[in-house]
Amino acid sequence: EPEVTQTPSHQVTQMGQEVILRCVPISNHLYFYWYRQILGQKVEFLVSFYNNEISEKSEIFDDQFSVERPDGSNFTLKIRSTKLEDSAMYFCASSERGAVGHNSPLHFGNGTRLTVT
């Protein structure tokens, strides 16, 4: 069964450094997402992406964050200057359809654990 893959599985970085988290969504999916889960807390929506542009973003997704689909297969999340509070598990997801009412489930990757020291 096709799956969403994320690399790296664990990233350690120093405060202030830039990180890029990478994802390969399922090939025939058109909608892409990033969610994050701070240890012990809920999974939180960050951003959705469709047709090469951001569809929606949460208040967490400030100017320090950006997403990109640099080619036909990868989907990346960049954090420009990491803060301690960015430490979390970051999940990429994709869905076949995304628009309201289409009821298409999300397929998640196994996540990248980001540790900011």
Next chain:
Amino acid sequence: SQQGEEDPQALSIQEGENATMNCSYKTSINNLQWYRQNSGRGLVHLILIRSNEREKHSGRLRVTLDTSKKSSSLLITASRAADTASYFCATDVGTGFQKLVFGTGTRLLVSP
């Protein structure tokens, strides 16, 4: 309470028993989804129930939705040790492209 509150927070049962988890939410929804998360792993979609549906089955899973009470339940029948995981409800509040609001989760432990 917040959107997507689940109870119990933790549930411990024996193999073969049924497990029931509940989810409450506050706003109107487009659909409600249940996901499973094994420790340190990603979320696996289990079942989706639309706002106009009341009950749905998938294998050993049974989901109910009561939009008047803004609540849902997930029943796992004849549980197995492999069902040990955290279970989350997620509501699609229909404000945008699959912006899911996740619940707090129920940690299920199934002992052999």
